[in-house]
Amino acid sequence: MGEERKSARERILETAGDLFYREGIRAVGVDTIIARSGVAKMSLYRNFASKDDLVCAYLEAIGQAFWGWWDKVAARHPDDPKAQLKALFASLSRWIESPNFRGCPFINTAVEFRDPDHPGRAIVIGHKQAVRARLRDLAERAGAADPNRLAGHLQLLMEGAYVGGQTLASEGTGESVASAADALIEAACASKRESP
Amino acid sequence: MGEERKSARERILETAGDLFYREGIRAVGVDTIIARSGVAKMSLYRNFASKDDLVCAYLEAIGQAFWGWWDKVAARHPDDPKAQLKALFASLSRWIESPNFRGCPFINTAVEFRDPDHPGRAIVIGHKQAVRARLRDLAERAGAADPNRLAGHLQLLMEGAYVGGQTLASEGTGESVASAADALIEAACASKRESP
DNA sequence: ACAATGATACAGACCTGTCTCTACCATCGC
DNA sequence: GCGATGGTAGAGACAGGTCTGTATCATTGT
Numbered sequence: 282m283g284e285e286r287k288s289a290r291e292r293i294l295e296t297a298g299d300l301f302y303r304e305g306i307r308a309v310g311v312d313t314i315i316a317r318s319g320v321a322k323m324s325l326y327r328n329f330a331s332k333d334d335l336v337c338a339y340l341e342a343i344g345q346a347f348w349g350w351w352d353k354v355a356a357r358h359p360d361d362p363k364a365q366l367k368a369l370f371a372s373l374s375r376w377i378e379s380p381n382f383r384g385c386p387f388i389n390t391a392v393e394f395r396d397p398d399h400p401g402r403a404i405v406i407g408h409k410q411a412v413r414a415r416l417r418d419l420a421e422r423a424g425a426a427d428p429n430r431l432a433g434h435l436q437l438l439m440e441g442a443y444v445g446g447q448t449l450a451s452e453g454t455g456e457s458v459a460s461a462a463d464a465l466i467e468a469a470c471a472s473k474r475e476s477p
Numbered sequence: 478m479g480e481e482r483k484s485a486r487e488r489i490l491e492t493a494g495d496l497f498y499r500e501g502i503r504a505v506g507v508d509t510i511i512a513r514s515g516v517a518k519m520s521l522y523r524n525f526a527s528k529d530d531l532v533c534a535y536l537e538a539i540g541q542a543f544w545g546w547w548d549k550v551a552a553r554h555p556d557d558p559k560a561q562l563k564a565l566f567a568s569l570s571r572w573i574e575s576p577n578f579r580g581c582p583f584i585n586t587a588v589e590f591r592d593p594d595h596p597g598r599a600i601v602i603g604h605k606q607a608v609r610a611r612l613r614d615l616a617e618r619a620g621a622a623d624p625n626r627l628a629g630h631l632q633l634l635m636e637g638a639y640v641g642g643q644t645l646a647s648e649g650t651g652e653s654v655a656s657a658a659d660a661l662i663e664a665a666c667a668s669k670r671e672s673p
Numbered sequence: 674a675c676a677a678t679g680a681t682a683c684a685g686a687c688c689t690g691t692c693t694c695t696a697c698c699a700t701c702g703c
Numbered sequence: 704g705c706g707a708t709g710g711t712a713g714a715g716a717c718a719g720g721t722c723t724g725t726a727t728c729a730t731t732g733t
Binding site for chain 2 (some may be wrong): 303304305307308383384387388389391392393394395396405406409410413430433436437438439440441442443444445447448449452453454456457458460461464465468
């Protein structure tokens with residue numbers, strides 16, 4: 282047995298993540314997930330209380346991957362918050378033009394499940410607030426005149442990039458994001474000198 | 478019969494529009510639509526070939542309302558494209574903070590129906606391209622140094638505002654949109670004087 | 674009379690979640 | 704060494720509900 286076979290849970294999460302992201306959550310039934318991952322139905326329901334529960338696990342996994350990406354990009358410019366901001370948007374602009382890009386998984390989930398009591402929505406809102414906080418922190422350390430305002434602007438841009446890449450493909454959305462972010466960052470930091 | 482009763486078609490379109498927008502399209506079945514609009518099921522299927530067909534009619538109606546809004550706002554500043562742009566974003570910023578706001582119907586539809594062959598997607602893409610064209614036209618007439626670039630930035634902001642208002646409610650998204658739009662418009666038009 | 678509509682039952686597909694039965698495999702007692 | 708045991712997992716049937724779309728019949732307004 283040379284090959285280590287992954288656990289049922291891992292295979293389910295991997296397959297479900299792929300299908301949910303590509304085709305949408307409501308569009309993918311549990312039967313499809315178990316067929317595609319070669320797993321028994323009971324293995325799914327032993328590991329996840331319900332489909333909603335699986336959706337939450339999917340979002341958590343995506344969140345981890347997201348912060349992994351964020352930290353990796355930021356680490357390329359240690360102690361240079363302004364460069365980190367720009368690098369994040371430059372990387373984002375490349376990502377949204379990839380052929381596999383299907384929008385932001387969090388936004389997509391929030392759109393698919395409109396009921397405010399759906400457990401997934403809390404995760405989505407938590408994620409977006411965390412992003413906002415990290416943007417504000419970077420804006421502040423980058424010396425923005427009004428960090429809160431810059432963080433708000435940049436997050437708008439980020440969300441716009443996510444949906445723009447999906448509905449307006451091949452219109453140069455990626456390039457737009459990077460240049461708009463640059464413009465806003467420079468404008469926000471211009472009026473304040475570093476350590477005057 | 479003092480009250481003019483609307484035709485079955487009108488009542489269906491009205492109810493479906495309301496439900497689709499508030500709760501999502503996949504979340505609302507035709508049974509709910511007919512119950513809520515007090516219409517027979519066959520009246521629905523006599524007026525619309527299928528649910529997908531009803532969805533398309535819904536998108537067309539939203540599109541008409543959207544351009545009605547756009548033209549009304551623009552008409553408040555005749556022959557002043559820059560003021561029109563700003564006014565559009567100011568109005569948008571108010572709209573997304575209304576309690577009934579549930580995001581952009583076009584984006585929501587595109588997220589709910591990921592299949593590229595779904596008839597609704599063509600309408601969505603057509604709408605977004607039309608918006609882009611009108612933005613570019615205004616940017617050009619407003620004297621932007623690079624109208625294409627400004628139109629791209631503004632559309633990103635617009636899309637961001639739509640989803641931001643939905644997932645990040647009560648974080649001052651509306652104010653952010655207006656101020657970010659102002660900043661980008663001013664920056665884009667600064668380098669070019671009007672009739673020098 | 675006639676066209677549009679309401680009411681209702683129904684077909685067939687699909688969805689989530691449960692249940693049973695079987696197979697494998699590691700660990701433990703002896 | 705070796706059989707018993709228990710945990711994990713595959714296969715498939717099934718229940719109960721919902722969805723779209725169709726068919727049939729009664730009603731209403733002009």
